[in-house]
Amino acid sequence: MDAVGSPTPAGSRAADPPRAAPRPPAPTQPADRLGAGAGMLAVVAVGVAQVVTDLTFSDAPAAARAVWWAAFAVYAVAFALDAELVPLRRQPPERVLVVVLVVAASVAWVANPSADWTPVLFVVTAAAATALLSPSGVVGLVTLQSLVTAVGAALDGRGTIGVPFTVAIYASFQAFAAIVVRTAMREAQAREEADAAHAALAAVHADLAAAHADLRATSALLGASSRDAERLRIARDLHDVVGHQLTALALELEIASHRVDGEAAEHVARARAVAKDLLRDVRTVVGELRGGAGGLEPTLREVLDLPGLTVALSVDPALRLDDARLVAIVRCVQEAGTNALRHAPGATRLAVRVRREGDDVEVDVHDDGPGALAWEPGHGLRGMQERVAALGGTLAVDPGPGRGFRVTARVPA
Known part of the structure; x- marks a missing residue:
């Protein structure tokens, strides 16, 4: 009711803040949570795979494994912060976290290229950065991470066939992840626009209904005022014209009743009584008309x-x-x-x-x-x-x- 609260009325509207460049909004909150959980699961899977590798058949030097685990730990923490899985009063800047993710994954991969699952982190980074970067920025990120993938594969001695094959696999995974996230963002944007359009139409409908009600109220008041004015006019006419004539007639019959006798006097008396009854009825009607406004x-x-x-x-x-x-x-x-x-x-x-x-x-x-x-x-x-x-x-x-x-x-x- 013309109030502010719950439900929120159509009160004052704040102006939208200026934006540097329009871009699709991030996915809605449920999609954010689902994507963050899936990304964290992929990171954990990489860590579990490396644990199994280290405990079974890893022939990488201890120093390489130590650097890998240090870089992996930095990556996991940075991703948890970027996905807001760790509640903080003040979150670090998203672009800084993306840079940390890229550097940490690159260090882990180059330090221990025998850890075959490490490039999965590049895929997770591409998905996480898509909501932040422009399409050209995402392409540049995928290209950079693909070059790092090629360097690591070359250091691992995968040869002229293995290096391109590894790069192609993980580059395609990165591109696929970025496309999926971008599609989800566009769908979220379309839903938001549809909801905004629906809300705007509902507001317009309510405003039109209110304007219609106001017009009907004005018309009804005008009609009532016109009817009241017409009733008062009729009441005045009845009182001033008919009432006056009946009063005069009653007076004439009163005089006539004193000047006639016999059968004529009886008729005059009856006519005088009818005139008085008519005058009383006119006065009653006038009173009702005046009181009915x-x-x-x-x-x-x-x-x-x-x-x-x-x-x-x-x-x-x-x-x-x-x-x-x-x-x-x-x-x-x-x-x-x-x-x-x-x-x-x-x-x-x-x-x-x-x-x-x-x-x-x-x-x-x-x-x-x-x-x-x-x-x-x-x-x-x-x-x-x-x-x-x-x-x-x-x-x-x-x-x-x-x-x-x-x-x-x-x-x-």
Whole structure:
């Protein structure tokens, strides 16, 4: 209801911060977690494979194995930080972590090229860096890591066939990982754009519904004002024309009753009685026309034709309002209804009750939406408050978290 909190209203919108260059956003949070877990599993698998190799048939020098394990440890820690698997108050810059990953994997591979699973770390690095780098940056990274792969394979003595074969295998793995991540990012971007478009359409729909309700309220008030003016005109005409003529006729018949006798006097008396009855009926009709101004219920029914909301309207039939109170109540009910359309997602029912409570007229509007945990009055509620206060009344708001939003206005009758 024209409030800020949960649910969030369409209040003030902050401007988007400027960006240096548009690029696809990172995958959504579940995809981030899944990718981080898969990458960490691949890193652990490389470490487990090296443990098995060292314990069984590794013929690498101890110094080479020591350097490999040191570089691998640095890589594992850097990847855990980059994937935010280790919670820190202040995360290191992502680009620095990517550089550490590249250097650590390269050192491990060149120091101990007999560790066949080490280039898998290049694949993990390519996947992790894709969300950070531009497409040309990813190509450059894959190229650099492929050159390091070739250097390590050459140091391992894999020959003219083994070196290109090793490079081709791990370069293709890196490219595949980068393409998969890039595709996931584009899909996430498409989902975000679709969600944003849907939210924008919903906001436009709510604004149109609110504008429609405002137009109907204005039309209903104009119609009620026109009907009241027409009733008053008819009442004046009946009083000034017909009432005056009947009064004159009754006086003439009164005079005639004193100047005739016999059977004529009897007819004059009956005519005089009919004239008095007609005059009394005219006065009754004039009184009803003047007292019937302010057709609140039909006006509210026009205002509360709200799309998507079932409205339960209850108006005290004996209630009579002047123009100022009629306008204030109709506008308050209209604003509460349009607020339910805008700010109460999931609301399907709106209960409106207008009744007399002692010396006051009480207006209660309650929707069945989720309410609000925290809220601040917007322009709509402030306008309602001002209208009610101008008539010497009060406005109470119950955000009702979990039980719907309620607005209650009381104005002197």
